[in-house]
Amino acid sequence: MSFDQIRLDKQEGIALLTLHRPDRMNAFTTEMMLEIVAALDECDADDAVRAVIFTGAGERAYCAGADLGGGGATFDYDKRSDKAVLLPEGVPASPVAQDGTIDWSHPLIRDSGGRVSMRIFEAKKPVLGAINGAAVGIGATMTLPMDARLASETARYGFVFARRGIVPEAASSWFLPRLVGIANAVDLCFSGRLIDAAEARDKGLVQSVHKPGELIDAAIAKAREMTExxxxxxxxxxxxxxxxxxxxxxxxxxxxxxxxxxxxxxxxxxxxxxxxxxxxxxxxxxxxxxxxxxxxxxxxxxxxxxx
The missing domain is CATH 1.10.12.10 (Lyase 2-enoyl-coa Hydratase, Chain  A, domain 2)
Known part of the structure; x- marks a missing residue:
């Protein structure tokens, strides 16, 4: 299967899934979400694949979060321009009825980041993250259901949701406290501050920190150790x-x-x-x-x- 916003390269039992929007710091979109889900479906169905490694294109970012090109309406899903691809035939175009009531089961209400997290959670192959740069917002939360996270020395994590007027997504309120403890989780989410790779390792968010040129090889070695x-x-x-x-x-x-x-x-x-x-x-x-x-x-x- 061909993809536009990700790359999927398989070699010797390892699938390298690269978020590939380097001109936008690999910012997350609905199309990227659908492609990630499809790629994981493909990997689960391919017995030649023993593990999947996520990374980002370029040197600056793993994923800088949601694409904010929509401006102030970015997180108003009812107004999103790409919503047609998420709507099954016959489903109303908005979850909000004329009388103002909200259909909470409407597909537009479902968090796109959560679709990725839940698909990673359901994966039948080990999933690892090679976090090569900024991992902010969904760029941070999508890594939480992974089985191991390795970071470059240049990586930065940020759970910046409160600073954008929203809340943590991608099921991170379940995953994050289990990884780092509730005290660290509230600190990171309330403040929205960025932390470097060393602090992320100290808090248990990543397992190891590597020089940029050694990160992918280290992730592949870890994947082989897990599965060989x-x-x-x-x-x-x-x-x-x-x-x-x-x-x-x-x-x-x-x-x-x-x-x-x-x-x-x-x-x-x-x-x-x-x-x-x-x-x-x-x-x-x-x-x-x-x-x-x-x-x-x-x-x-x-x-x-x-x-």
């Missing part, structure tokens, strides 16, 4: 288990998920291969396909403990 010796379907399941259980109210939810996942995986050829290759002291040859063999389960409801 592991069964792809096991990685996909583990990714979903860990992220979902962060919001579970009781460990019994994890026990139910673990039990079903272990049962499903234990019956697979991958489990036999994992044990046999270990005993034979050789690299494993896992054959199960993420695209075709992923044992998806519906979200589990709370239930009494096993007897």
């Amino acid at each position: 010796h592991s069964a792809p379907v096991s990685v996909a399941l583990t990714r979903h288990m860990l992220w979902r259980m962060m919001g579970a109210s009781h460990p019994m939810s994890a026990h139910r998920w673990d039990s079903r996942a272990i049962f499903a995986r234990g019956r697979s050829p991958d489990a036999a291969e994992g044990v046999t290759s270990f005993l034979e002291k050789r690299p494993p040859n896992f054959t199960a396909s993420v695209a075709n063999d992923y044992p998806w389960f519906d979200e589990f409801e709370e239930a009494p403990p096993y007897r």
